[in-house]
Amino acid sequence: MPFTNLKEQEKEQRRELILSAAEKMFFSRGYDNVSMDDIASEIGLNKATLYLYFKNKESLFFAVVLRGALILNAMIKERIKKCNSGMEIIDAIGITYFDFVEKHPDYSRAYLYFRSDRFSIENNGDLCDDAKRVLELRNEEFAIVCKAIESGMEEGMIRPDLDPIEVTVFLTLILKTLTEMRPSFKKVLEDRRITPNQFFKDVAGLVHHMLANTDKKDGKF
């Protein structure tokens, strides 16, 4: 291996180490309670070196958010491989998303914070590459859902009177609101012995019913 490659590899490894340390701190203390000084001293790096890898705390956080977004994206792509229809893809994406939220609550929260007013992502003309990549991944997922609805309509399983893009916006809003559900609602469900997991599944069932083409007479619905 040429020396330059080795150096590149070392740099990449170090970047990942920094990122993992920062991630741990963001998740345990909260983004706003961690400073670049804290991160540097936690890793035992001087701050100048830290800044060689990440230009500021924000870009470190966005890199953490990207880690989560890549995991979700990979989970979705893996899951829909097995699907044979548009409707199956819609069902599968809902379930996968909830799996992700359950398995990676910290990444889910980080993503919500990333999209909150705290960062004004939507009005930022100067986003770093990692943040742009996160948005690209989400757009990709939006397109997958949209295409699945179109396929479902062609296949006769999804109502033909819907606007695929409008429905995709609505489904995305549903996923978002489920992720940030208030404790008081969780409590109401808990009192009914409905676990978050059960609630997610029931919502997926409701959404299925909402989209299902009930005019179809093949007995499938």
Added chain:
Amino acid sequence: MPFTNLKEQEKEQRRELILSAAEKMFFSRGYDNVSMDDIASEIGLNKATLYLYFKNKESLFFAVVLRGALILNAMIKERIKKCNSGMEIIDAIGITYFDFVEKHPDYSRAYLYFRSDRFSIENNGDLCDDAKRVLELRNEEFAIVCKAIESGMEEGMIRPDLDPIEVTVFLTLILKTLTEMRPSFKKVLEDRRITPNQFFKDVAGLVHHMLANTDKKDGKF
């Protein structure tokens, strides 16, 4: 009119004047950018007098939120008077809520802020009466929706396999997420020539379909 009553009345009028001035300032500048000093000087009251009416800025804000909550509650109750079935009530409440958001965007935003992490309403054991009343009104509306679903199930128009409380939680989450929709989604819809108003109506239609008992054979669906 006895003198004490007159005094009470004057006090109440003054309270309303203060509230209206504070509301205007909160809505135009944002809650966090307005101080009790600003409010006092805007009204031309000294701060000590202001504090006789409201113990702090938070309680002033909660009184503003209550104004909005009372408007919404009255709109809902007026609207459902004309309804003849559970399903009609569900449809009517959705439409009324969207009417409210369109007509009173400032009150809608104020309510969202009231329920955000900014105020930790859920963990506050020492809520003032106005804040408690806001929560009571919301609980009342939750109960109306829940009862409407139960009636709709009895009437055979809403699917019998649903849990009314679970569905009400889901519907409440949908209303919430529509109120705080991101500009980027509004843009996506706009590009499809779908106005926010049309989107709200279409969502109400989707929700109707989601709940509708399609096994019913009276040709109504």
